Amino acid sequence: MEKLKAIVDEAIANLEGTFSHEHDEKVARAIETAVIRGMLEGQHRAVDACNDCGPAEQDLAHKVATAIRQKNDILIANLSALR
Secondary structure (H helix, E strand, O other): OHHHHHHHHHHHHHOOOOOOHHHHHHHHHHHHHHHHHHHHHHHHHHHHHHHOOOHHHHHHHHHHHHHHHHHHHHHHHHHHHHO
16 A cells, blocks of 8 residues: 555656646546556456466466455555545
8 A cells, every 4th residue: 555655656746846736636546546447457367367277276276366356355445445
């Protein structure tokens, strides 16, 4: 969570002077949303890759996919709590 906040803060700092102060919050939310969507897309691809493995690895793949989904759920809950 702190890393995401740092990424957003860095992006806002790089844009300093581009937007009025009142737009900084909207820009920060847009950046945060884009980062989250990109991260979730990568994790969905990882889950899909786990599910595409052969029958011998299905049990391990299911465990990995479940762990990824649980991490996603925790991340989304934490981000929702920040608002």
